[in-house]
Amino acid sequence: MIIFSELLQQTPSVSAISHSRIGVERESQRVTLDGKLAGTDHPIVFGSRRFHPYIKTDFAETQLEIVTPVVDTVNDLFHWLAALHDVVYQSLPTNEMLWPLSMPPALPSCEDQISLAKLPDFKDVLYRRYLAKTYGRRKQMISGLHFNFELPAVLVEALYRQQCEIKDLACFKTTLYLKIARNYLHYRWVITYLFGASPVAERNYFKHHEEKPQKIVRSIRNSEFGYRNKENVQVSFESLKIYLSDIESQIRKGNLLEEKEFYSSVRLRESQNIVRCKQTKIDYLELRNIDINPFERYGISKNQIVFMELFMLFMLWTDEKKNGDDWIATGNQTNNEVALESPLAPTCYRTNGLKIINLMKKMTKQLNLNGYEEVLQQSQDMLIDVTKTIGGRMTKGLMATKQSDLATAIGLKNRRVTMQVPYQLNGFVNMELSTQILMFDAIQKGIMVDMVDENDQLLKLQLGHQIEYVKNGNMTSRDSYIVPLIMKNKTATKRILVTAGFNVPIGVEFVNADTALAAYSRFVGEPIVIKPQSANYGRGVSVFQFSPSLADYQQAIRRAFTECSTVLVENFFAGPEYRFLVINDKIKAVLLRIPANVIGDGHHTVKQLVAIKNKSTLRGLNDRTPLTKISLGVVEQAMLKSQSLTVDSIPVVGKRTYLRKNSNISSGGDSIDVTDQIDFTYKEKAVAAVKCLGAKICGIDLIIPDRLVPVSSHESYSIIEANYNPMMDMHCYPYKGKKRRVTVDVLEFLFPQLTNL
């Protein structure tokens, strides 16, 4: 017999426990904002339920299930929980939200009015009809939180190498997880005590004549009144072989329809790439007994997860009794007792519980594990003071308020907090906004998202067998490599466009600051633009609508040379600047960009007007917002000076005061969608120019003196720049005008099958 506590003490990798592979499945009923079960279908914005990896429906059409990917840190898990909840909240009809309890809201008096999930695969519908018939629709409306747990490979392999009894790694893992499973089933009452949170059923959950708890309890869901198999379904956990043959025998007898109907608190799981029916080993465990924590936005807290990880390690560490099935049977009984205790009364297993926590503390010391002090202390506190348990806190709340009102209030608050900054994707707010929005859309549509490198804004997207990598939300396999290399070089871009007959500003290229400085006389009397050959965001660009003075010219040249070793001096073509976003030869959005400005109200100074404009949540810094805060730096002050103004001037009512000449959003400019308010001939030009450059996803900037007059000559427009890494978010959330979800266009370009699903 393997003594796992000894093995654990011998391996230094045990601290890797904090990198266990974990995932969460959280079920929730969709309800209206006043807490009534939703009458609508699962939102169609989630695309096909045939494959959606993140957002599914469980038993009922209203029962939404959020499934995180498997990750290896608690923080990553919560990033995903945040993101998935965000997508769900933003995608629900405006009058719906998620019910924050395991117990469902009031159910229809007639059970048939509970609509089964309308799944596309008829096999799945049949299964739900069978469940409805076998257990009743009401019982199936309960929601839980499933926790998938796998020890890190490095730890399992280290343990395996420490022993020589089992010669095969797969066998070793099976033995290890079976021990954890049996111990968990024995000790799971601790979890029910600490996290149990289903004290009361709402209307029509129990039928009139049905047996039900006669008082408030800790966890209806984890008690005999919860959602469980018939008494006659007995399955042994002695060995995987017996476990499997028991289940098979239950199926043969007609007690179970298939394996997944076995509602154990622990399910033995094999990695999904192995066909289910051939199960020969255990790769991870699925724990199914955790109630939804109503006090947490995502149904569970970080500390709960940390405690669960340590608890799982303890299940491996602590000895079990010889007869495993008896050991489990005792556990089942204890658990039912604890579940049916009053949530405000201490459990009768309190001493036992405190002993377990102490043993866990000892284990952390012996294994040199840090970072668990807080959760162990909390658990101890909860054992000493029952009002600190989740069930206790909830029941205290129920003294003042009805459970349905409490749940509705919590649901509303969760919804409000989640949707606070609508353009952000919670959990990933450190990423560039374009990437956040693209991730949102991918998650919504059921495209699997894998973070390849967060700092690099590099995502892996997968739909079926198709894999696509995307950087910055717009750089994809659809563009050929040479295109950005050409576009990085403004001279090359211009040469190619000119050759193809497009109008671009005529210009001179300088590779030497002295030559450029000396060339002033060539540009006297001309409106010009001075810009670095390769630079973004308008950095180092100077615009002279009237010919610059020698000093201004020299300063602008020097500024441009700080950005790039090649500088262009181009003739200036006057007019407003438009960004055309072209994806796969189609115009997806046209944005008028106006340089940073304020509009006078006759009262406030420029400085104050800027502060007021900057208050908008749409404005921020560093590409994390759709618009940028207006600065009052050197450039802006010089611009004011050129208009004989200062930051303290008070512009008259309605007068627009410009603070920049360049219209980049990143320097505080305004974005106004004009996709439907521009003559189509400009769209044709933009598409043709992008085609000529060979680009597939491209933002191309045109100056157009009058966008409503069709293109007639070279004076109608001038192409000033093409961008291979165009911002997406400014189209999704413009300052004014229609929102254009161009990130969805990118996804549909990458995965054309999305439009046919």
Add this chain to the structure above:
Amino acid sequence: MIIFSELLQQTPSVSAISHSRIGVERESQRVTLDGKLAGTDHPIVFGSRRFHPYIKTDFAETQLEIVTPVVDTVNDLFHWLAALHDVVYQSLPTNEMLWPLSMPPALPSCEDQISLAKLPDFKDVLYRRYLAKTYGRRKQMISGLHFNFELPAVLVEALYRQQCEIKDLACFKTTLYLKIARNYLHYRWVITYLFGASPVAERNYFKHHEEKPQKIVRSIRNSEFGYRNKENVQVSFESLKIYLSDIESQIRKGNLLEEKEFYSSVRLRESQNIVRCKQTKIDYLELRNIDINPFERYGISKNQIVFMELFMLFMLWTDEKKNGDDWIATGNQTNNEVALESPLAPTCYRTNGLKIINLMKKMTKQLNLNGYEEVLQQSQDMLIDVTKTIGGRMTKGLMATKQSDLATAIGLKNRRVTMQVPYQLNGFVNMELSTQILMFDAIQKGIMVDMVDENDQLLKLQLGHQIEYVKNGNMTSRDSYIVPLIMKNKTATKRILVTAGFNVPIGVEFVNADTALAAYSRFVGEPIVIKPQSANYGRGVSVFQFSPSLADYQQAIRRAFTECSTVLVENFFAGPEYRFLVINDKIKAVLLRIPANVIGDGHHTVKQLVAIKNKSTLRGLNDRTPLTKISLGVVEQAMLKSQSLTVDSIPVVGKRTYLRKNSNISSGGDSIDVTDQIDFTYKEKAVAAVKCLGAKICGIDLIIPDRLVPVSSHESYSIIEANYNPMMDMHCYPYKGKKRRVTVDVLEFLFPQLTNL
């Protein structure tokens, strides 16, 4: 009547004359190294003659024609002349070269042995048969240099705007070029005097009974004994209309087969995108009367071109006589006289000539043109001292040596000088070597090459209607944009390869130097590599085959952080490093790379051995040579120290002393082609890994302990890096082993039709 001298004086753009659009066509006979007409066909390495824009055959199979693209500076013209000559010399059979004279070498006694050009289009063959019959094959063996000349558009348009007589720009240009043409035909004797260089015919050029010059002359080619139309072919230059109708009438009468048979010293040309037969305007002139200058490697000097540009301007400037055709007729007569004068006697038009030069000087003063002093002075000198003319210099040479020996010696010298550094492409030696080699191959195969940006190594290639842009000789439209973005990120690359089951070094990523420095204990006792996440050429990489000391570790971490903000510490996999070059899923080359080293001879010190090794022309700096000079810097000296050596140690015979740990060519490593000496399973791995990353042109680096033992496990190899911008030249010119022309593979990948031409 327009007074062009006045218009010229009124326009400031006249200095643009030095940016005239110019091109050269240079014909040459292919001869053996002892100066005999080549017996071979036009080399098949030049691909198809159906479309080759640069290297053609003229009348005879041996008569090679080099055609430059149209450029707008003399320097660019000579870059192209250099490159084209380079390609021709390197492509000729090893016992052939170019004959440096206009007059052909000794011809076969039987004229039928002169092989007509074996052109693929039968129409072209028929035309040559007609010429052979009409003029005789011998006459057609003469070679010349055609100079295409177009005034810069900015100048022509400025002149056009200065007048109001002609209302149409095309008409104006026609008028302008007709004036230049008539004056040129009148004054071309000056060119014959200065540049005439065909004094003597070799054996069998003239038939026995044929009329021929009885003495040495200035230019047989430009005289009545040269290559010209029958007397009855008279074409007026009074207007374009009359010119065209005259030619048409000559064709009708059977005196000409088609327009191109009209051998005028000036041909009126229209831009090629307009169908020839519809000629309605003149866009440029083709001057056909310049003899090959035997003293110049490319058949003409820069000063000759500069003089020609100024002379053309003078032709526009100076008045002409009323009756244009009489004016031309006088010119023809004078030219014939000058051509038939003794090349060592002053011309009888000397006074006139000096007057013309003086008028040209005056013109430059009146137009404020600089930079022509030297060529005007030279021409004046040549008029004063006939021995300074090209014909004079040549004839002086003929006093001591036979013309054929002189020409052979010159030919040999030109060949030797051109082929001095075989891997370079003359004219473009400032570009990266990979680009030079790719350009060479493109030119050789007849792909049109356009320099989009020289500093950026950005080329435009065109074959038929297909356009491809290429950067650094290897970045093309064939790779998708996301691939280099992934490969730039070493962590992302590794994640993708690991997921697909490839063996890569296990590693830890640090984004913070302090964390990395503090992590030393994690790596104690392990062989490790420390490297920046994104960096090239092995910069900032430290290899510790044995565990580093704390100080070494810290220094290496700091060094890596200077290159990139993310640093990887990876386990070190020992063994030699191989670069696999994969193009379109096929292995094109495998290179063993050995770190910089010297092999002892028992006499020389390390320092001396390095100096000797560095003498190889293959070694240089800055990617302009296939190998890099070995340095003796800090890294190398530390490496010596670790072996208890200094730069002054004398290694024993045959002992290899390493100076670096990293094997990059750019730090002095040796490259050894082993494409045919490696087990195919490694090639399969490399191709599979590149496919997995989605790359089409990729250099992937594997460490392989024993390349002859097939892949059997993860210990057989480790993939350490994938490069989206792999050097090409090191495969083309390895230190040892077979040369692999991988640049041709790139071209064939871009233009698959090349292999079927």
